[in-house]
Amino acid sequence: MSELFASYQPLVNLMLIAIGYAFSQYVVLQAGVFSVATVGVASIAAYVTALLVVRVHLHPILAVIASIAAGIVVSAMLSIPLARLRGVYQAIATLAFVQIVLGLALYAEHLTGGPMGFNGIPKEVDTAVLLVSTVVVAYLLVAIRAGSAGRAFAAIRQDEAVAATLGVNVSRYHALAFIISGAIAGLFGALDALHGYSLTPEQFGFGALVAIISYVILGGRDSVWGPIVGAIALVGLPEISRPFAENRALVFGVILMVVIAWFPRGLVDTLLVHRRDVRLKRDANKASTAS
Amino acid sequence: MSRSLTRKATEVLAQQLLNGVAVGGVYALFALGFTLVFGIHRLLNLAQGAVFAVGSFAALYAVLRGLPLALAFLLAMAASGLLNVVVEILAFRRLRKHGEVEFGAIISSLGASMVIISVLQRVSATQVFRFPFETVPLTVYTVFGLRISLLQTVMVAASAVLVVVLSLLLYKTSAGRQAQAVAGNERTVMLFGIRPNAVYFQTFFLSGALAGAAGVLVGLSFNSIHFMMGEPFMLKGLVAIVLGGLGSIPGAVIAGLILGIVQTLTLAYAPGPLSDVLIFAILFVVLTLRPNGLFGTQFAEGIGKRR
Numbered sequence: 001m002s003e004l005f006a007s008y009q010p011l012v013n014l015m016l017i018a019i020g021y022a023f024s025q026y027v028v029l030q031a032g033v034f035s036v037a038t039v040g041v042a043s044i045a046a047y048v049t050a051l052l053v054v055r056v057h058l059h060p061i062l063a064v065i066a067s068i069a070a071g072i073v074v075s076a077m078l079s080i081p082l083a084r085l086r087g088v089y090q091a092i093a094t095l096a097f098v099q100i101v102l103g104l105a106l107y108a109e110h111l112t113g114g115p116m117g118f119n120g121i122p123k124e125v126d127t128a129v130l131l132v133s134t135v136v137v138a139y140l141l142v143a144i145r146a147g148s149a150g151r152a153f154a155a156i157r158q159d160e161a162v163a164a165t166l167g168v169n170v171s172r173y174h175a176l177a178f179i180i181s182g183a184i185a186g187l188f189g190a191l192d193a194l195h196g197y198s199l200t201p202e203q204f205g206f207g208a209l210v211a212i213i214s215y216v217i218l219g220g221r222d223s224v225w226g227p228i229v230g231a232i233a234l235v236g237l238p239e240i241s242r243p244f245a246e247n248r249a250l251v252f253g254v255i256l257m258v259v260i261a262w263f264p265r266g267l268v269d270t271l272l273v274h275r276r277d278v279r280l281k282r283d284a285n286k287a288s289t290a291s
Numbered sequence: 292m293s294r295s296l297t298r299k300a301t302e303v304l305a306q307q308l309l310n311g312v313a314v315g316g317v318y319a320l321f322a323l324g325f326t327l328v329f330g331i332h333r334l335l336n337l338a339q340g341a342v343f344a345v346g347s348f349a350a351l352y353a354v355l356r357g358l359p360l361a362l363a364f365l366l367a368m369a370a371s372g373l374l375n376v377v378v379e380i381l382a383f384r385r386l387r388k389h390g391e392v393e394f395g396a397i398i399s400s401l402g403a404s405m406v407i408i409s410v411l412q413r414v415s416a417t418q419v420f421r422f423p424f425e426t427v428p429l430t431v432y433t434v435f436g437l438r439i440s441l442l443q444t445v446m447v448a449a450s451a452v453l454v455v456v457l458s459l460l461l462y463k464t465s466a467g468r469q470a471q472a473v474a475g476n477e478r479t480v481m482l483f484g485i486r487p488n489a490v491y492f493q494t495f496f497l498s499g500a501l502a503g504a505a506g507v508l509v510g511l512s513f514n515s516i517h518f519m520m521g522e523p524f525m526l527k528g529l530v531a532i533v534l535g536g537l538g539s540i541p542g543a544v545i546a547g548l549i550l551g552i553v554q555t556l557t558l559a560y561a562p563g564p565l566s567d568v569l570i571f572a573i574l575f576v577v578l579t580l581r582p583n584g585l586f587g588t589q590f591a592e593g594i595g596k597r598r
Contacts, residue, residue, distance in 0.1 A: 034394060081579035087393050088335050092533055093578045096571040099526065103568035206522060210401060217398055250409040256402030260395045261385045 009127055013195060015235045016130035020188030021208075022215035022227035023137055024181045029221045030145070031177035032157035034091045036209050037078060038185045040098040041071045043105060043204035045189030047112055050121050050199055060124040064190040071186020072179055079178035083171045086160075098209060105201035117200035125194040133191060137184055141224050149176060154222075214252055218259050220266025229268050306437055307559050308552060313443040315551020316450030317508045321524055322531035322543040323457060324501030330538030331474040331494050333393065337400040338378045339502050340525025341407035344518060346371035346503025347510035348411065351420055360426055364449075367507050368500040375499025378403045379491055404525075411518035420516040427511055446508050453504055454544055457497065461540070470494055527554075530574045536584030545586065 005012075024038040045067035052063040078097060085093055105112045112118055144150050152173045155163035164170050193199055211234070219230025234252065238245040263270045321343060328336050349370040353363035382399040386392055430441040461467035472480045473490045481487065509524065510516045531550050535542025550570065557566035577585065 034397075081575075085578065085582055088397070088537070089533075089578060089582055091397060092529055093575055095526070095529070096575040096578070099571040100568050100575065103564040103571065106564035107562060107568065206526070210405070213398065213401075247409060249405045249412075253402040253405030253409065256405070257382055257399050260398045260402070261382075261389075264389070264391065264395060 011236070011239050013127055013130055015232050016127070016134050017188055017192050017195065018212075018215060018231040018235045019134050019228050020130075020137065020184060020191070021212045022219070022231040023134075023141060023224075024184040024188065025212050025216045026221060026224075026227040027141065027181040027184065028177050029216055030150075030157060031153040031173060032160060033082075033174050033177050034087055035078075035082070035094040035178065035181070036091055036213065037075065037094040037097055037178075038181065038212055039204040039209045040094070040101040041074055041182045041185035042189030042192065043098075043101050043201070044074055045071050045186040046193035046199050046204070047105065047118065049190040049193045050118050051111065053124075053194070054118075054121060060122075060194055064187065064194070067190035068183050068186040071182040071184075071189070075178045075182025075185075076175065078182075079175040082178070083174060095209075098204075098206075102201050102205055105204075112199070112201065115201065117198050119198040121193055121197055121199065123195060123197055125191050130191060130195070133187060137187070138224055138228070144180070145224065149173065153177060157221075211252070214256055216266070218255055218266060220269030220272075222265065222269045223272055226266050226268040230266065302436060303559075304556075307555050309437055309439065310443070311552030311555035312548060313446045313512075313551070314555055315548035316447050317505050317512075317547075318524075318527060318531050318551050319544045319547030320450050320453055320501050320508070321505040321528045322535065322547045323454065323540065324498035324505075325528050326532040326535065326538055326540060326543040327457070327461075327501070328494055328498045329532065330540065331470050332491065334383060334396040335393075335400070336375070336378065336383075336495075336498070337397060337525065338375070338382065338404040338407060339498070339528065340521030341404040341411070342371045342375050342378070342499045342521070343502040343506040343509075343524055344411060344516075344521035345374055345407065346506030347516045347520060348415065348420075349503065350507040351422060351510060351516055354422060354426055364504070364507050368503045371503025371506065372496040372498075372500035374407070375495045375502070376492055378407075378499075379495040383491075384488075404521075408518055408521070415518050417518065421514040422511055422516075442512055446512060449504065449508060453501060457501070458540065460497070466490075466493055527570070530570055532584075533574060534577055534584055536586045539584065539586050542584055542586035546584070 021038055021042060024042070025036075028035045028037075048070045049060075049063045049067045052058040052066055053060055058066070078094070082090055082093055106115055108114070109116075145153075152163065152168045155166065155168055156170055156173060160170055189204075215230035215234055216227050217230070218234060219228065220226030234255070237251065238248050244251050259266065265273065321339070325336070325339050328334055346367045350360075350363045350367035353366050354360060358366070378400065382403040383396055386395045386399055427442045427445060432439045432441070432444070461470065469480070469485045470490050470493060472483070472485060473487055477487050505524070506521070509520070527550060531546040532543050534549070535544070535546035553570060553573070554566055557569055561569075
């Protein structure tokens with residue numbers, strides 16, 4: 001049993017990191033913000049941790065905390081100019097941010113190692129740390145979703161004008177979503193750096209951005225289970241079956257097209273809504289036969 | 292002595308400007324197709340970069356089969372136009388009837404792009420190809436001390452001709468006016484007997500054909516044709532259409548030219564990654580200060596609700 005687990009441990013670690021990034025993407029989409037900044041923030045956080053641990057010899061825990069702080073600061077600063085933009089424009093502006101971070105990481109060779117990558121990072125993070133981090137973040141997200149912020153997010157996502165009419169401060173909650181998303185991206189960027197021995201700028205490029213969006217689209221943007229299921233499915237599929245591994249991009253592409261056209265809420269949320277409908281109908285039938 | 296040095300520097304600058312205009316013409320073509328679909332249908336088609344790469348491959352295939360370049364060019368445009376129509380049918384048609392078009396279209400066309408790119412990767416076996424030597428003869432003209440190659444002349448001429456043809460199509464023909472009407476309100480135009488699906492066919496075909504033409508020109512000038520060649524162009528094309536104002540046709544052309552010049556100049560005087568940083572920083576600043584772009588007149592906010 002333990003041997004079986006050991007052989008799958010690297011895969012489990014990858015899944016947990018993917019879930020973390022998916023959480024970061026999920027928070028903004030949940031609040032109706034179409035930001036794709038997660039990989040850019042994660043890139044900054046990962047290099048901050050790597051530099052602090054390798055060059056400054058800071059304790060890894062302190063480095064992770066510094067990375068989370070960096071994630072919060074960067075996304076708070078991003079949220080100010082982005083408050084004016086919506087939809088496609090928000091997506092393009094955050095995409096520009098990701099490209100700027102990528103270009104700087106490639107250019108600043110004395111800090112990041114440039115295209116050759118940043119090597120020799122000690123591996124301080126194991127499955128237990130990743131699992132605890134994922135569970136804690138998932139719990140926080142459930143709590144946020146159940147609270148007043150979660151209701152505000154849902155209202156804004158469904159109709160911004162109505163939300164504003166009901167007294168929801170749209171730009172404040174957008175900024176809040178940005179900051180939560182940035183903190184999560186910061187945490188998992190730091191854990192990613194302390195898990196993989198090395199970092200390259202392209203690790204946080206357009207491909208990663210698309211992968212992370214795919215997790216949330218496949219899983220769903222409402223329930224916290226959405227990003228979890230999406231990340232596990234898309235990271236796991238290529239490992240389970242060879243044809244999937246050989247045609248990874250093809251499978252991802254087809255999944256994106258099919259899911260967004262036929263299950264636009266994502267698999268988990270579609271299932272949850274269906275179950276609720278069935279239950280409501282059954283209760284209604286029961287009520288009518290009783291009377 | 293110093294006078295000849297400054298003269299030399301001016302000449303280098305002028306030469307770089309000229310090279311920039313040639314590259315910028317191609318960006319303008321690509322951006323034009325991109326912005327056409329957005330302007331009329333409010334859809335951001337992220338498969339445009341993949342369609343562009345297919346155009347390059349199609350022309351290469353035709354040239355290797357012994358067809359003359361001009362014919363190969365037209366065939367490539369037709370092939371990429373048709374491919375873009377297929378993308379519209381498979382990735383957008385169902386979305387248009389149900390739900391969140393703006394968000395869904397980005398995701399769906401991203402998916403379509405991944406499918407096309409992985410098919411290209413399969414077909415090309417991940418190799419880098421080039422056009423046969425002297426597909427465009429290596430003639431160089433000297434005008435006012437500036438060197439202009441035949442290829443650059445072809446690039447500028449082809450871009451200019453296609454931009455003019457597209458503008459005439461859009462503003463002077465009945466089909467173009469129908470397209471503009473659909474841009475106004477899709478439901479209302481159906482009452483006037485215009486079939487939106489036919490308009491979608493036309494705009495996506497034109498948009499794909501323009502992307503394909505840009506792909507052929509880029510394939511000829513950089514001589515490196517591979518399955519991933521579309522991605523940087525899609526990102527730069529995005530920059531051009533936003534700078535020009537999403538949906539603005541003259542804006543896309545001017546912004547494409549500016550982008551080509553800025554890129555050529557920064558690449559000549561600064562390291563590669565910094566050029567990208569500068570271009571995307573310009574995009575970010577313009578977006579936050581003037582969300583409608585430098586020349587646009589539309590609203591950046593809440594476009595999803597303007598149907």
